[in-house]
Amino acid sequence: MDATFLMNNLWIVVCTVLVLLMQGGFILLEAGSTRMKNAGHIAGKTVFTVGIVSLVFWAVGYGLIYGEGNAFIGFSNFFYGDATTMGEGLAGSVDFMFQLAFAAIAMTIAFGGFAERAKLIGYVIFAILFSIVIYPVIAHWIWGGGWLGEHGKQDFAGSTVVHLTGAAAALAATMILKPRIGKYNKDGSSNEIAGHNQVFTALGVLLLWVGWFGFNAGSTFGVEDAFFGYVALNTQLAAGAGAIGAMLMVWAVTGKADVPTTLNGALAGLVAITASCAFVEPWAAVIIGLVGGAFVFFSMRFFDKRKIDDPIFALSVHGTVGIWGTLSNGLFATPELATVGRPGLFYGGGFEQLGVQLLGVVACGLYAFIVSWIILKVMDKAMGGLRVTEEEEIMGLDISEHGGYGYPENLTRPESKSGA
Amino acid sequence: MFNTYEGLKQWRKDTIRSVADDHFQLNAFHDQLMYQTVTIAMDKIEREQGNPPAPFAFFVMGSAGRFEQSVWSDQDHGIVFDGNENVQHYFLNLGEEVSRGLAVVGYEWCEGQVMASNPMWCRSTVSFQAQNSDWLDEASWQSLRNFSILFDSRVLYGKEELLERVKHEAFSRLEKHPSLYARLVDNFEFIKKGVGVFGQLLPDQRQGMKGDIHLKETAYFPYVNALRILALRSGTTAAPTISRFEALKDTYPFIVEYEKDFRHLLDFRLRFRQGAENYEKVHLLPIDHLSKEEKLELKYLIKRGKQLFAKSKSIVRKELKL
Numbered sequence: 001m002d003a004t005f006l007m008n009n010l011w012i013v014v015c016t017v018l019v020l021l022m023q024g025g026f027i028l029l030e031a032g033s034t035r036m037k038n039a040g041h042i043a044g045k046t047v048f049t050v051g052i053v054s055l056v057f058w059a060v061g062y063g064l065i066y067g068e069g070n071a072f073i074g075f076s077n078f079f080y081g082d083a084t085t086m087g088e089g090l091a092g093s094v095d096f097m098f099q100l101a102f103a104a105i106a107m108t109i110a111f112g113g114f115a116e117r118a119k120l121i122g123y124v125i126f127a128i129l130f131s132i133v134i135y136p137v138i139a140h141w142i143w144g145g146g147w148l149g150e151h152g153k154q155d156f157a158g159s160t161v162v163h164l165t166g167a168a169a170a171l172a173a174t175m176i177l178k179p180r181i182g183k184y185n186k187d188g189s190s191n192e193i194a195g196h197n198q199v200f201t202a203l204g205v206l207l208l209w210v211g212w213f214g215f216n217a218g219s220t221f222g223v224e225d226a227f228f229g230y231v232a233l234n235t236q237l238a239a240g241a242g243a244i245g246a247m248l249m250v251w252a253v254t255g256k257a258d259v260p261t262t263l264n265g266a267l268a269g270l271v272a273i274t275a276s277c278a279f280v281e282p283w284a285a286v287i288i289g290l291v292g293g294a295f296v297f298f299s300m301r302f303f304d305k306r307k308i309d310d311p312i313f314a315l316s317v318h319g320t321v322g323i324w325g326t327l328s329n330g331l332f333a334t335p336e337l338a339t340v341g342r343p344g345l346f347y348g349g350g351f352e353q354l355g356v357q358l359l360g361v362v363a364c365g366l367y368a369f370i371v372s373w374i375i376l377k378v379m380d381k382a383m384g385g386l387r388v389t390e391e392e393e394i395m396g397l398d399i400s401e402h403g404g405y406g407y408p409e410n411l412t413r414p415e416s417k418s419g420a
Numbered sequence: 421m422f423n424t425y426e427g428l429k430q431w432r433k434d435t436i437r438s439v440a441d442d443h444f445q446l447n448a449f450h451d452q453l454m455y456q457t458v459t460i461a462m463d464k465i466e467r468e469q470g471n472p473p474a475p476f477a478f479f480v481m482g483s484a485g486r487f488e489q490s491v492w493s494d495q496d497h498g499i500v501f502d503g504n505e506n507v508q509h510y511f512l513n514l515g516e517e518v519s520r521g522l523a524v525v526g527y528e529w530c531e532g533q534v535m536a537s538n539p540m541w542c543r544s545t546v547s548f549q550a551q552n553s554d555w556l557d558e559a560s561w562q563s564l565r566n567f568s569i570l571f572d573s574r575v576l577y578g579k580e581e582l583l584e585r586v587k588h589e590a591f592s593r594l595e596k597h598p599s600l601y602a603r604l605v606d607n608f609e610f611i612k613k614g615v616g617v618f619g620q621l622l623p624d625q626r627q628g629m630k631g632d633i634h635l636k637e638t639a640y641f642p643y644v645n646a647l648r649i650l651a652l653r654s655g656t657t658a659a660p661t662i663s664r665f666e667a668l669k670d671t672y673p674f675i676v677e678y679e680k681d682f683r684h685l686l687d688f689r690l691r692f693r694q695g696a697e698n699y700e701k702v703h704l705l706p707i708d709h710l711s712k713e714e715k716l717e718l719k720y721l722i723k724r725g726k727q728l729f730a731k732s733k734s735i736v737r738k739e740l741k742l
Contacts, residue, residue, distance in 0.1 A: 389610035
């Protein structure tokens with residue numbers, strides 16, 4: 001069998017593992033950014049919802065994205081189990097696994113908007129519905145031969161498909177769930193609900209950073225010309241620039257080099273470069289990362305001022321910056337690298353590609369937000385509330401939803417005192 | 421008459437078994453014990469500090485306030501006085517003496533400091549009214565809990581009218597801000613799950629409680645919380661859940677069928693827990709001590725409590741057009 005074929009497939013399996021490992025990054029990031037009493041819950045629900053997404057993706061998700069269909073949806077290849085191989089490109093099962101890992105990332109991002117106050121059953125139901133009617137639709141539009149792909153939209157590894165989609169769902173969730181108890185005061189001012197472990201958050205970011213090489217460089221789908229190295233280079237530069245951009249910005253504005261903002265800056269750099277990592281030059285990757293890092297700081301303040309409680313900053317990191325990353329192609333895509341669509345504004349491509357990118361962002365963002373909103377509103381009504389009771393939120397989801405603390409030695413369960 | 425707390429302790433020890441299987445006898449006995457304790461404390465304070473500087477009432481809260489104590493109970497009490505704040509120290513001293521006495525007689529100190537020795541629970545009527553307003557204005561989880569604790573109260577010694585005044589002031593505040601009823605419902609929305617999807621009883625997993633059903637949290641609170649919300653809604657000052665059932669049956673006829681379940685639950689609790697050796701254990705019911713019929717009985721009572729709470733909640737929401 002052809003060595004290139006084997007290497008391509010091996011490379012993508014390696015990347016699949018890296019992307020799957022990003023879930024570990026999310027566990028650490030999300031748990032570290034929230035309070036101790038919810039840490040076990042965050043870890044457990046992440047693993048458990050990856051399980052749900054896997055089964056749903058196998059049953060219908062992959063078929064809805066890549067099956068035979070029309071410009072809006074695919075509709076074949078359900079219950080995927082193709083063991084044959086074409087001898088070129090990727091074996092179907094390898095491609096399937098890689099795509100599945102991406103779908104799980106979008107889901108975990110969306111669940112950032114649920115943090116610290118949603119019922120566990122809400123995670124279960126939304127994981128199923130998100131994996132059927134939200135993610136596959138957008139992935140089909142851009143990657144599955146749908147109308148946005150035909151239009152020439154550039155989204156190399158998924159700034160829109162994965163990050164913006166996840167963030168739009170997180171926005172709907174966090175708006176419907178409303179802010180956590182204690183987040184806002186009566187006069188409208190906000191309180192910082194600090195995460196319990198910055199070291200976890202940092203390790204989470206680093207794990208995501210490493211996994212991102214699977215995410216971006218793996219999106220080459222092969223090893224030919226070793227182009228994945230170039231993609232990895234751009235990814236690394238943008239992540240570094242993002243951390244620097246965010247730290248400089250927070251320091252310049254507040255006088256303190258806030259650690260969570262800096263960490264979010266690194267992630268912002270990664271999210272921003274995801275769409276453009278194969279289409280831009282390294283200097284542009286630095287700019288894209290720097291701007292992403294700066295944006296994330298202002299975006300965090302923006303949502304906070306509007307009383308949208310975003311516990312782990314998913315809206316800013318994946319949403320605002322996901323939009324910036326997608327649009328940045330329209331500015332920086334070079335004629336040589338723009339294998340899809342047109343070069344960007346700064347390379348004589350005019351506004352055409354920027355327009356295509358904008359259309360994609362608006363269409364996908366709106367679709368994901370509106371459908372998520374409808375689903376979550378219906379769930380809210382049907383379940384008698386998507387949010388846990390006040391008492392459960394105060395005692396923490398570890399104990400209320402799972403019966404045991406992530407840190408049993410550090411926390412004791414409060415006795416329920418109803419009437420003294 | 422008893423002159424010492426130790427004497428009362430002995431009386432408790434000698435008598436409690438004979439009343440432990442009857443809810444009314446048991447609670448009347450608790451009332452006697454607590455009343456005698458306050459009398460001894462009062463005598464002592466009067467000897468040391470003179471007569472009370474203002475009219476006052478010593479009241480009990482929590483399960484004592486609701487006339488729903490089991491064989492063991494902790495202390496939950498307060499003092500309201502009709503005077504200005506400079507007489508507070510007298511009543512704080514009284515509160516401290518009563519707390520000490522009750523601890524000797526067999527009522528554990530309240531971990532949450534809901535005791536008349538705590539300035540928060542020893543105030544003038546005006547100050548209690550102001551505190552109630554603050555709690556309701558704040559409308560946070562804890563402030564509404566405090567408000568509800570105060571509302572489940574009953575005067576044991578002194579002028580009943582003082583506590584009534586505090587409660588009536590709260591009613592008028594609630595009427596002016598009806599959204600607070602919804603907040604109070606939210607405050608008690610959590611019901612510890614007692615029955616699983618297969619219809620099995622779900623024992624506690626907490627250390628020291630494994631294999632036990634926490635009767636108070638699982639079965640008893642939904643009834644108590646439902647009736648408290650309805651009592652607040654209709655301006656009923658009585659604290660015992662059974663009195664609330666009586667007082668509210670014309671306004672809310674649907675509750676009538678649940679009253680017998682609640683009485684049954686009180687008996688059920690006594691049937692199994694009269695041998696409990698302390699306050700911690702008194703709410704715990706080891707599942708494997710129950711027969712099949714008793715398990716069914718308990719599951720039914722749990723289910724009915726949940727139903728009652730859900731109905732009460734939906735009625736309040738409907739009345740408020742939420």
